[in-house]
Amino acid sequence: MINYNEPLFRPPSEAYSLILQVSLGCAWNKCAFCEMYSSKQFRLRPEEEIFAEIESLAHHSDQIRKVFLADGNAVVLSFDKLSRILDKLKATFPKLNRVSAYALPRDIEAKTDEELQILADKGLKLLYVGIESGDNELLDRINKGEDYKSTNLALQKARQAGIKLSVMILNGLGGQHYSQQHAINSAKLVNEIQPEFLSTLVLSYPHGEEHFKQKFKGEFLPLNTIELIAEMRVFIETLELDNTVFRSDHASNYLILRGNLNRDKQELLNRINGVLNDPANAKLRPEWMRGL
Numbered sequence: 001m002i003n004y005n006e007p008l009f010r011p012p013s014e015a016y017s018l019i020l021q022v023s024l025g026c027a028w029n030k031c032a033f034c035e036m037y038s039s040k041q042f043r044l045r046p047e048e049e050i051f052a053e054i055e056s057l058a059h060h061s062d063q064i065r066k067v068f069l070a071d072g073n074a075v076v077l078s079f080d081k082l083s084r085i086l087d088k089l090k091a092t093f094p095k096l097n098r099v100s101a102y103a104l105p106r107d108i109e110a111k112t113d114e115e116l117q118i119l120a121d122k123g124l125k126l127l128y129v130g131i132e133s134g135d136n137e138l139l140d141r142i143n144k145g146e147d148y149k150s151t152n153l154a155l156q157k158a159r160q161a162g163i164k165l166s167v168m169i170l171n172g173l174g175g176q177h178y179s180q181q182h183a184i185n186s187a188k189l190v191n192e193i194q195p196e197f198l199s200t201l202v203l204s205y206p207h208g209e210e211h212f213k214q215k216f217k218g219e220f221l222p223l224n225t226i227e228l229i230a231e232m233r234v235f236i237e238t239l240e241l242d243n244t245v246f247r248s249d250h251a252s253n254y255l256i257l258r259g260n261l262n263r264d265k266q267e268l269l270n271r272i273n274g275v276l277n278d279p280a281n282a283k284l285r286p287e288w289m290r291g292l
């Protein structure tokens with residue numbers, strides 16, 4: 001029996017995974033656009049509580065194939081603790097084939113190459129990283145606490161260890177002032193990383209636009225729907241990927257895009273150009289459906 005500490009978040013692709021809270025909240029909790037864990041004080045959960053929850057599900061051992069470690073950056077746990085949790089999961093759920101978690105680049109960087117390799121061997125197969133942007137100026141303005149280089153180095157390190165990466169970019173994050181540089185530098189960073197999965201979400205304002213503007217360092221002029229899609233065109237045009245599953249189908253997106261990059265790049269650009277050339281007749285997700 002698991003008593004979740006709410007709010008609880010997981011990536012859409014973890015809908016059928018066991019969600020295990022090994023930490024609560026986000027250790028950083030300072031990004032200007034993010035209110036996911038603003039109601040929670042970050043803390044690590046005691047190992048005995050985590051183990052008790054795992055044991056309480058032992059009777060489902062045959063069904064559990066995927067586990068997602070929550071909350072916001074579970075990879076912040078020490079190598080030793082993560083290692084023991086992965087061992088416990090494998091011993092309890094013999095059919096387990098994937099453990100995943102959200103991670104910040106600095107959490108990855110804090111582990112040695114060898115430690116990451118051991119964690120991967122013990123089942124940590126996929127990390128979700130909210131890169132948000134590859135533009136250093138914008139990353140500073142939204143207080144991400146990471147830059148192009150730190151993100152690139154950490155994610156390359158994870159890949160070297162054999163851990164797959166699912167990265168996220170926030171469409172519209174820099175508003176009108178930073179749209180171009182955000183799109184281009186984000187694509188350049190993603191090109192260096194060559195992640196297995198890439199998704200884009202549209203910037204939203206859970207506590208209102210004014211609240212976001214107060215946290216944004218500088219002037220923020222939001223993009224309208226067509227400008228958001230134009231930013232996506234620059235981003236996709238600049239992407240040079242070998243084999244990345246691309247999804248822009250989160251509830252926040254106005255234009256649903258899915259494909260494999262670069263294979264489907266021209267097809268995606270054709271769809272975007274169709275909208276930009278004839279916005280009045282474009283089939284976009286209506287505003288009232290965003291977030292559903």
Ligand code: SF4
Nearest residue numbers: 026029030031034072
């Ligand atoms: S690191 Fe992630 S979870 Fe934490 S505040 Fe930033 S976006 Fe939110």
